[in-house]
Amino acid sequence: EVQLGESGGGLVQPGGSLRLSCVASGFTFKNYAMNWVRQFPGKGLEWVSAISGGGGSTYYPDSVKGRFTISRDNSKNTLYLQMNSLRAEDTAIYYCAKNWNYAFDYWGQGTLVSVSS
Amino acid sequence: QSALTQLASVSGSPGQSITISCTGTSSDVGNYNLVSWYQQHPGKAPKLIIYDVNKRPSGISHRFSGSKSGNTASLTISGLQAEDEADYYCCSFAGSTTLFGGGTKVTVL
Numbered sequence: 001e002v003q004l005g006e007s008g009g010g011l012v013q014p015g016g017s018l019r020l021s022c023v024a025s026g027f028t029f030k031n032y033a034m035n036w037v038r039q040f041p042g043k044g045l046e047w048v049s050a051i052s053g054g055g056g057s058t059y060y061p062d063s064v065k066g067r068f069t070i071s072r073d074n075s076k077n078t079l080y081l082q083m084n085s086l087r088a089e090d091t092a093i094y095y096c097a098k099n100w101n102y103a104f105d106y107w108g109q110g111t112l113v114s115v116s117s
Numbered sequence: 118q119s120a121l122t123q124l125a126s127v128s129g130s131p132g133q134s135i136t137i138s139c140t141g142t143s144s145d146v147g148n149y150n151l152v153s154w155y156q157q158h159p160g161k162a163p164k165l166i167i168y169d170v171n172k173r174p175s176g177i178s179h180r181f182s183g184s185k186s187g188n189t190a191s192l193t194i195s196g197l198q199a200e201d202e203a204d205y206y207c208c209s210f211a212g213s214t215t216l217f218g219g220g221t222k223v224t225v226l
Contacts, residue, residue: 059214103168
């Protein structure tokens with residue numbers, strides 16, 4: 001059974017940093033690209049980043065480019081998201097999601113990030 | 118690039134069919150057959166129900182079907198059931214990015 005479990009969310013001040021983790025199990029982690037997707041309090045979804053199976057290629061939308069860094073440790077079956085220079089508009093639930101055919105076939109339960117002074 | 122456009126809400130009676138539309142542009146929905154749909158119940162993570170415009174993952178009911186015409190993708194739920202009441206999001210690959218729709222709340226009357 002595929003399982004994804006995020007952690008690392010919390011309350012942070014504007015301009016601060018946070019590192020999210022996602023531990024994966026139930027599939028061969030290194031064979032799949034992985035993503036972070038966030039859901040705003042108003043319920044809208046936004047794709048945040050993607051990383052190839054080997055970790056050599058990363059992708060970001062303009063809204064987080066230069067502030068967020070996705071990475072992975074295939075020896076630990078773990079996906080990371082380093083978030084710097086956080087803004088109030090980054091407040092959201094952050095999900096890790098497994099990539100499959102340009103879709104997201106498995107999602108974690110999410111971790112809440114709140115950016116506020 | 119802007120998010121894909123979905124109506125905020127759609128409703129139907131049990132047993133009816135409803136269709137949710139998702140409008141993009143020639144740079145996303147219209148250019149790639151890589152549209153997916155997600156169902157989300159309150160307090161839960163989104164769940165993949167359609168990928169590649171019209172394919173269902175294993176275990177997804179045949180009552181869910183997808184299609185596309187030009188820049189607009191559609192999700193049809195036939196034989197509407199109480200358990201189908203949820204939020205539905207479309208998503209499209211768009212080359213350098215991936216876009217989601219704003220979501221449609223489906224209410225079963």
